[in-house]
Amino acid sequence: MTDILRIDAHVHSSPFDDIKYRGSGAAYVRRMRKAGIHAVALLAPGEACRKAVGKFGDFVIPVPMYYLNRLPREDLRGDIERQLDWGCRAIKFTAPLHPYSHEIYWPLYQLLVDRGALAVFHTGYLWFGGTEPQIPPIEITHMRGAHVDAVARRFPTLRILMSHFSNPWWEEAWKVMWNRPNVYADMSGHTAIFRSMTMWAETFAPDGRLMEDALSKLVFASDESYLHTGEHKFGEWVDFYQRLLDRINAPERIRKLVWAGNAKKLYGIR
Numbered sequence: 001m002t003d004i005l006r007i008d009a010h011v012h013s014s015p016f017d018d019i020k021y022r023g024s025g026a027a028y029v030r031r032m033r034k035a036g037i038h039a040v041a042l043l044a045p046g047e048a049c050r051k052a053v054g055k056f057g058d059f060v061i062p063v064p065m066y067y068l069n070r071l072p073r074e075d076l077r078g079d080i081e082r083q084l085d086w087g088c089r090a091i092k093f094t095a096p097l098h099p100y101s102h103e104i105y106w107p108l109y110q111l112l113v114d115r116g117a118l119a120v121f122h123t124g125y126l127w128f129g130g131t132e133p134q135i136p137p138i139e140i141t142h143m144r145g146a147h148v149d150a151v152a153r154r155f156p157t158l159r160i161l162m163s164h165f166s167n168p169w170w171e172e173a174w175k176v177m178w179n180r181p182n183v184y185a186d187m188s189g190h191t192a193i194f195r196s197m198t199m200w201a202e203t204f205a206p207d208g209r210l211m212e213d214a215l216s217k218l219v220f221a222s223d224e225s226y227l228h229t230g231e232h233k234f235g236e237w238v239d240f241y242q243r244l245l246d247r248i249n250a251p252e253r254i255r256k257l258v259w260a261g262n263a264k265k266l267y268g269i270r
């Protein structure tokens, strides 16, 4: 594993509001890099991102995360600006009460355009495990790849990472990443790994014809939990991406983009 430079472009810590790893940050980073993960994009509240960078240094790419159904909208813009001011280069959005493409969110996207920051969108299904009623309930169709397409049409210079490949609207995500120059996508998060490799191979290489325009914008990500002392589960995601790249005979230069090159470009890492 160690010979390939990998960036896990979508991870969390557990729980979000604290960083659980008690040992030396430097020792953890050495261990993870030896295991094949050079850096991780941490999607967490701004304060947790800040703590993580303080402890783990450039192993952590801070990506403050916003539940659009929670903070009052008038507070959001200023809060995002403060995160960008201390050095974050990406912002993650999830759980909108309106479709992502709704103009209510346009000032946020304009801010990211003005600051040259990346927009990370949770796309598709959003986990829900509670037994309490969710009020108002999150409508997962608001997070379809089609709405990211509309955002990209309105803000063509906004750089976008669609997390989770618009699960279960896979085809939609593929079409949008293929067509919109600034939209990239990852397959992180629980479900993609359970679908057949034949389906994925056909998505990126139908009948064996490699569609480089889409594949070259795929980003390695797991959605797994890092920065703790327990077991790390990124291995099965490395295996999943590896099997896909092998199955479709992806050339070396594209593999490098998928494992780390695209993440470096999107998150602005040297």
Ligand SMILES: [Zn+2]
Residues within 6 Å of the ligand: 010, 011, 012, 043, 189, 223
């Ligand atoms: Zn996630």
